[in-house]
Amino acid sequence: QKEVEQNSGPLSVPEGAIASLNCTYSDRVSQSFFWYRQYSGKSPELIMSIYSNGDKEDGRFTAQLNKASQYVSLLIRDSQPSDSATYLCAVREGYKAAGNKLTFGGGTRVLVKP
């Protein structure tokens, strides 16, 4: 069974600090990786997608992918109280026959304290 693992948290960070979130996955052939942010009571919203090894930066967010070690991480720089949410790591199954399903991790709850 394909699995995506995240530390549930809460990850408490002071305002202005860097929040570091990690995610590991079991399906070695996975090719596409996504980070979603979900505020309490709301649906997930896409923050980042990453497909190649290395870093990808978008504003205050940086996604890092290491396929050999099967992990993907998300860094949030200059954390703001508005970043307080649950962050979901999602991995798309590697083959088209799988119907492009995403497997989600359990999410990491982040609390940014002023």
Add this chain to the structure above:
Amino acid sequence: GAVVSQHPSWVICKSGTSVKIECRSLDFQATTMFWYRQFPKQSLMLMATSNEGSKATYEQGVEKDKFLINHASLTLSTLTVTSAHPEDSSFYICSARDGRQYQETQYFGPGTRLLVL
């Protein structure tokens, strides 16, 4: 950006009734839509994959006769919870795959909160 809408956002119904939830992609064509369910403090659980013009593919443990899915057009999929019971109370979220984008990103609708009394 890609926008997905859901209607209704909230529904309260009596036990035994059926509830229909609509999911629409507003500015793109979605050949595939996905239906998820989320219970409080839990992660998203995929219920089914809906492809336009064909039968939905249900995940293991999801009753296809209870959760009817119709994907009649490239912009609309519906989920009908038949004979709803209190244990069906949950947050139902759809997502649509934007086939235009590389690697086919999924975008989520705002969700529908169902409460069965």
